Amino acid sequence: MSVDNFNISGLTDKEVLRAREEFGSNELVFKKESRLWIAVKGFIQEPMILLLLVASSIYFITGHTGDAIFLAAAIVLVSAISLYQDSRSRQALEKLKVLSQPHSKVIRNGQVVEINSDELVIGDCLMVEEGTIIAADGTIVHSNDFSVNESTLTGESLSVYKDSSKKDNIIYRGTTVASGLAIAEVTAIGNQTEIGKVGKSLEDITEEKTPLEIQINDFVKKMVIIGAVVFLIVWALNYLKSQDVLDSLLNALTLAMSILPEEIPVAFTTFMALGAWRLMRMGIVVKQMKTVETLGSATVICTDKTGTITQNKMSLAGLFLLSSEKISRIDHDLNPEETELIRTAMWASEPIPFDPMELALHQAYQQYFQEDERSDYKMVHEYPIGGKPPMMTHIFENEDGNRIIAAKGAPEAFLPISNLTEMEQQKVDEAVHKLAEEGYRVFGVGEAIFEGKDYPQKQQDFIFDFKGLVAFYDPPKENIETVF
Incomplete structure (x- = not known):
C-alpha cells in the first residue's frame, strides 16, 4: 500500500537524531545484579540454614567431627540443589523480559522502511499489521479494520478494536495485532512504555515472608534465646566449680547443642529442596525453595481459563x-x-x-x-x-x-x-x-x-x-x- 494514500511523511533523518538525543533509544533497561550473589545471599539468610551452620560449627569446635560433617554435607546438598534450580529459573525469567519484535516498519522521509525496534524514537510513525508484536506505545493516526490482542497487559484473550476516532486509540508495546493495519505516532519508548513500567515496578517489590517462614523465624529465635541462657548458666556454674574456663565452655556448648533440634532443619530444608527439584523436572519455573511450602499450603488456586486451561478454540x-x-x-x-x-x-x-x-x-x-x-x-x-x-x-x-x-x-x-x-x-x-x-x-x-x-x-x-x-x-x- 502506497504511503501517499495515508498523507503521512513521518520524521526526517535530522528529526530522528534529535529525538534520539532527547529521549534515548527504545530499550528496556533494568537493574543489573549478580544472579549468583543474589541467590547465595538469599540462601545464607534462610533461618534454617543459619541454624545448621551454627550447629555444624559448634560440633567442629567440641570435637564431634562426625555430626559436624553430616550437617555440613546436608548444607552442601541443599545449597547445590537450591542454587541450580535458582539459576535455571532466573535464566527463564530473563528470557521472558525480552518480549518485542526484532524489526519494525516506520514511515520516514515519506518512505516505508524497516528498522531494528531498538531504533524507534518518539514521534516515529510506526506501521503495524496483522501478526506483528507492537514495539512501542503510540497513538493511532490511521487504521483499517484494526484490532489488538492485549492479553500480555490485561490478561483478556479477546481482541480489542481500535481506531483514531475512538477514545481508546492507544497501542501498547508487547501486544499483538490480531487483524488489520494501523499507523501510530510513537508516544513512549523503552522503560516509559506501559510494559516497561510494569517491568520496572517489579524491581521495587518487597517480598513478604510466608506463614511458615514467620513460624520458623520465631522458632529459631526462641531456640537461640533458650540455648544462650542455658549456655551462660552452665558455663557460669561449671566455671565456679572447676575454675577451668575452657572445660566449662565445652561443657556448656555440649549441653546447649543438646537443646537445639538440628535434625528438624536438616529434614525440612532437604525436603523443600527435593520438592523444588521435582517441580523443576516437570518444567515448572521455581524461583525459590519456599515456593514448595507456599504451594503445599494453598487451598484455592485461581487461574485464567481461556487459553490457559482451555484451547481457546470455540x-x-x-x-x-x-x-x-x-x-x-x-x-x-x-x-x-x-x-x-x-x-x-x-x-x-x-x-x-x-x-x-x-x-x-x-x-x-x-x-x-x-x-x-x-x-x-x-x-x-x-x-x-x-x-x-x-x-x-x-x-x-x-x-x-x-x-x-x-x-x-x-x-x-x-x-x-x-x-x-x-x-x-x-x-x-x-x-x-x-x-x-x-x-x-x-x-x-x-x-x-x-x-x-x-x-x-x-x-x-x-x-x-x-x-x-x-x-x-x-x-x-x-x-x-x-x-x-
Whole structure:
C-alpha cells in the first residue's frame, strides 16, 4: 500500500537524531545484579540454614567431627540443589523480559522502511499489521479494520478494536495485532512504555515472608534465646566449680547443642529442596525453595481459563430459541428455526472472521447450509462492538436490494431494544443462567428491519426481533487432567 494514500511523511533523518538525543533509544533497561550473589545471599539468610551452620560449627569446635560433617554435607546438598534450580529459573525469567519484535516498519522521509525496534524514537510513525508484536506505545493516526490482542497487559484473550476516532486509540508495546493495519505516532519508548513500567515496578517489590517462614523465624529465635541462657548458666556454674574456663565452655556448648533440634532443619530444608527439584523436572519455573511450602499450603488456586486451561478454540455447542423456549444441543439434525438462528448469528459476525467464536459460527453455517449466500451479499454498514452491555450490528445487501440487519452481543443488551414481553425476558434470563452455569459462553442474536439509507447513529436505535441465544464451548487442553 502506497504511503501517499495515508498523507503521512513521518520524521526526517535530522528529526530522528534529535529525538534520539532527547529521549534515548527504545530499550528496556533494568537493574543489573549478580544472579549468583543474589541467590547465595538469599540462601545464607534462610533461618534454617543459619541454624545448621551454627550447629555444624559448634560440633567442629567440641570435637564431634562426625555430626559436624553430616550437617555440613546436608548444607552442601541443599545449597547445590537450591542454587541450580535458582539459576535455571532466573535464566527463564530473563528470557521472558525480552518480549518485542526484532524489526519494525516506520514511515520516514515519506518512505516505508524497516528498522531494528531498538531504533524507534518518539514521534516515529510506526506501521503495524496483522501478526506483528507492537514495539512501542503510540497513538493511532490511521487504521483499517484494526484490532489488538492485549492479553500480555490485561490478561483478556479477546481482541480489542481500535481506531483514531475512538477514545481508546492507544497501542501498547508487547501486544499483538490480531487483524488489520494501523499507523501510530510513537508516544513512549523503552522503560516509559506501559510494559516497561510494569517491568520496572517489579524491581521495587518487597517480598513478604510466608506463614511458615514467620513460624520458623520465631522458632529459631526462641531456640537461640533458650540455648544462650542455658549456655551462660552452665558455663557460669561449671566455671565456679572447676575454675577451668575452657572445660566449662565445652561443657556448656555440649549441653546447649543438646537443646537445639538440628535434625528438624536438616529434614525440612532437604525436603523443600527435593520438592523444588521435582517441580523443576516437570518444567515448572521455581524461583525459590519456599515456593514448595507456599504451594503445599494453598487451598484455592485461581487461574485464567481461556487459553490457559482451555484451547481457546470455540465451538458452537447449544442454541436457545425464543419460539420454542427450550435449549437444544448441536449433536443432532437441526430444525429450520435452529438453522435460521445460526444464519442470523453468522451475518452478525465479521465477513472475514478471525475471532474463535465467529469462526465457529461461519463453520456451522457451512455445515448446515448447502447454498452459501455470503458471496452474494456485501456489507454496506457496520456498527462495531460498543455499548454497555456490548453488542455489534452488521448490515448486508445483495444486488436485488434484499437487506439483512443482524446483531449479536450480550443477551442483556437486547432486552431494552427488542420486542420482548416481560415473560419472554424472564425466559431468556433463565436460559442464560442455565447455560452460564454449565460453563458456556452465551450471546444473544437479533434481527431488525429498516428502510432507506439514513441509518441510525447508534445500533441501539434499531428495534430488534430477538431470535435466541447461541452458546459456545471452549474445550480443555488435552493434557489439562495431568495438570490438575
